Amino acid sequence: MHAQGRHSPDRRVVGVRTVWRTVGDGEFFCPGCGGDRNYHRRTGRRRLVVFGVPLLPRGPVGPIVECTACRCRYAMDVLDHPTTTRFSAMLRDAVHTVALAVLAAGGTEARTVRRAAVGAVRAAGFADCSEEQLVTLIEALAADTGRLPGRYASPPGTGPGGFDPCGTALAIELHEALEPLAPHLAPAGRESILLQGARIALADGPYRPAEREVLATVGRALMLRPEDTERLLAAARTPS
Numbered sequence: 001m002h003a004q005g006r007h008s009p010d011r012r013v014v015g016v017r018t019v020w021r022t023v024g025d026g027e028f029f030c031p032g033c034g035g036d037r038n039y040h041r042r043t044g045r046r047r048l049v050v051f052g053v054p055l056l057p058r059g060p061v062g063p064i065v066e067c068t069a070c071r072c073r074y075a076m077d078v079l080d081h082p083t084t085t086r087f088s089a090m091l092r093d094a095v096h097t098v099a100l101a102v103l104a105a106g107g108t109e110a111r112t113v114r115r116a117a118v119g120a121v122r123a124a125g126f127a128d129c130s131e132e133q134l135v136t137l138i139e140a141l142a143a144d145t146g147r148l149p150g151r152y153a154s155p156p157g158t159g160p161g162g163f164d165p166c167g168t169a170l171a172i173e174l175h176e177a178l179e180p181l182a183p184h185l186a187p188a189g190r191e192s193i194l195l196q197g198a199r200i201a202l203a204d205g206p207y208r209p210a211e212r213e214v215l216a217t218v219g220r221a222l223m224l225r226p227e228d229t230e231r232l233l234a235a236a237r238t239p240s
C-alpha cells in the first residue's frame with residue numbers, strides 16, 4: 001500500500017482508493033499519444049479509505065492497459081488494435097499473398113504478369129522481392145499441392161472450375177492474411193488490395209476464370225460486398 005501525500009486530492013473523509021499492480025507488459029498502439037508505445041497491464045485493488053487510512057477491501061478492478069508514455073489507461077480491448085509496426089507487416093503480407101494467389105491462378109509465364117506482381121510486392125514493403133523469388137514460391141506451392149501454376153484455369157466459357165476457393169492452401173492463406181487486417185482498414189484500403197491483385201491478373205489480358213475466382217475470394221476475405229468486388233474488378237479492366 002502506497003503512503004498518500006498529505007495534500008493528496010484523494011484524501012477525503014471517505015473514499016475509495018485503487019492500488020495498482022503491474023502484471024504484464026508489451027507494446028501497443030496508444031490512442032492517447034498516437035503511436036507504438038510500451039504498456040503495463042495492471043490490476044487494481046479498491047479499498048474503502050477513511051481519513052486516508054485504507055480499511056475495507058472493495059474488490060479487484062481491471063485489468064487495464066496503461067501507456068508508459070502518457071499514463072492514459074484503457075480497457076484491455078485497446079490491444080485488439082495492431083501496432084503501427086504490426087499493421088505495416090500485415091499489409092505487406094496481405095499484398096504478397098494476393099500476388100502469389102493471382103500468379104498461382106493465372107500462371108507465371110507472362111513477363112508482364114511477373115513484373116506487375118513484383119512491383120506490387122515491392123511497393124508493399126518487400127523491397128528485395130524478385131521475379132525468381134515469386135516463381136520459386138509458386139513452384140514450391142504447386143509441388144506442395146500437386147498442381148501446376150496456371151493449370152487451375154478452366155477453358156474460357158466453361159465457368160470457374162479447377163480452382164476451389166475453399167479447398168486450396170492459397171485460399172486458406174488468403175483468409176488468414178486478409179481477415180485479421182480487414183477490420184483495421186478503411187474501405188479504400190481494402191479496395192486497394194483487391195485492385196492490386198486485379199492489376200496483376202490483367203497484366204497479360206482479360207481475367208481468366210481462375211483469376212476471377214481468386215479475386216472473388218480476396219474480396220470476401222477483405223469483407224467487401226460481392227457487388228462491390230464485381231464493380232471494382234470491372235473498373236480495373238477499363239484503363240483510366
Ligand SMILES: [Zn+2]
Pocket residue numbers: 030031032033034037067068069070071072
Ligand atoms: Zn500514450
